Amino acid sequence: MNLPLLILFAPIAAFFIIFKYAPMAGLVIAFKNYTFYDGIWGSEWVGLHNFEQLFSNPQTLSIIRNTVLLSCLNIVFGFPFPILLAILLNEVRRQWFKRLVQTLVYLPHFLSWVIVGGMVVTIFSQETGIVNHLVKAWLGEPYPFLYKDGSWIAIFVGSGIWKGAGWGAIVYLAALTTIDPHLYEAASLDGASKWRQIWHVTLPGISSTIVVMFILTLGHVMEVGFDHVFMLQNSVVSGISEVISTYIYRVGLQGAQFSLTTAMGLFESLIGLVLVLTANRIARRLGQSLW
């Protein structure tokens, strides 16, 4: 009875072995001095040399710091928005309005970062952008939003919220449908205002989902999407906007520093793995295991 299933799964197994597990084996070059000529297995071992180089170089350290910083800012400012949006949507009684708002706020999720980045550059451009047109009208001087560290970070985090908040709200909307409507009636009979109903019924109703989502998010602290940073960064703000993924692309792939950047990638993946496993362990303790 298992034979047809095995036949079905065999190509998939091949896919995972070749494209997922073989690259994991390829991580050995983090401990080697990889050269094209010698290949992965022929290159000489150098032990932890690449890691020593990584952690003694101020530039690579600042890249790791940028990665963690931008990611944390994304979480701190980005996490509450989907919850807020879901709670607000949940209080809408007019179905056509609810549907319309949902359709529009889900939309940015489907646009690639190239599109969103292109729109950001158009809108905040120093000479022709609409925002600077208004700034000039008020203050007389345009402001180089994409070329100052502070405003660059604000735009980075803001564009992430813009793109993701609507989509992120879906999970909370699903959780909200499980709340018993009688609770609202009872609360309202007891004279609870809308605000108190949200505070005492809605929020407790989705608190476990919030906790799980937060833990999950923490598990991805080491990941700042390549596309997002790559589209927005420029050489002026590279001190704050260079992150691990863009560094690996630029220096590793384009500069052929394979071993050093693989060591960096391995460091990132390992921290990520530990974070996800820890996060899941905490979730499990709260009775909300993810797998």
Add this chain to the structure above:
Amino acid sequence: MKATWGEKVFYSVNYLLLALAALSCLLPIVHVAAVSLSDSHSVMSASVSLWPVGWTLESYRTLIEGTGIVRAFKNNTVLTVVGVVLSMAATVMAAYPLSRPYFYWRRKLTLAVVFTMLFGGGLIPTYLVIKSLGLINSYGAIWLPGLVSAFNMLVLKTHFEGLPSEMEEAARMDGCGEWRLLAQVVLPLSLPVLAALTLFYAVGYWNAFMNVLIYINSPEKHNMTVLVQQMVQSQSLLQEINGIQQDDIKQMTPEGIKTAGILVMIVPMLIVYPFLQKYFVKGVMIGAVKG
């Protein structure tokens, strides 16, 4: 029950905030569209807000004649259609065996798949594997490494597991084998989920960026995302566009061409988006309830 004064305030504020959120998702797209349809003088003076000033299709003409966007559009279509067919077939082939309780290696193989969601070889080792397979500069480098999304596979597997076992048993009694069970019972019962996953894959392939950037060298094989990215980030776009007359250059701005490129990428998505909305919400709900 009559709405109290406090409730009226609450609902007004709520509707206002949601309308703002919805507009914030819509207006940037409208603005970019307006810029793409305005003449260069209005764009340069940043006097375009939400409605084109000095209507002209000049930007689109330059885009189509001078940038190879037509070829990129065709490439996008090929990449998406072939990719979605391959990925959907592979995802079903992966999810179905893993959803069968009598499949002997079910748990171990599921664990092996889930592990690839937590840990990976990273950019450089994956690049070396794909290079060694001779896939550089072929679309195989886009399709094969992204064949199965582990997350999508888990969504489908969860759905398969939730199908009523009575139907399966009845089919078995009537002498239905594994293949027919999959083709004539399980798949027809899963159309909404399959539609959602098709959409997820389609969006992924349509927006494919990093893989194309890394693996596809020849410009004539580039897709729209990479083309638009190069346009957005190019400092001297007008010099790069071949075959336009000097007179024409005076009449247009890089902004006009960039925004036209962005629009050409978004519009096909905007057209299919409303039809698929009901499916993708369903799809993500299943994923949200249990990954």
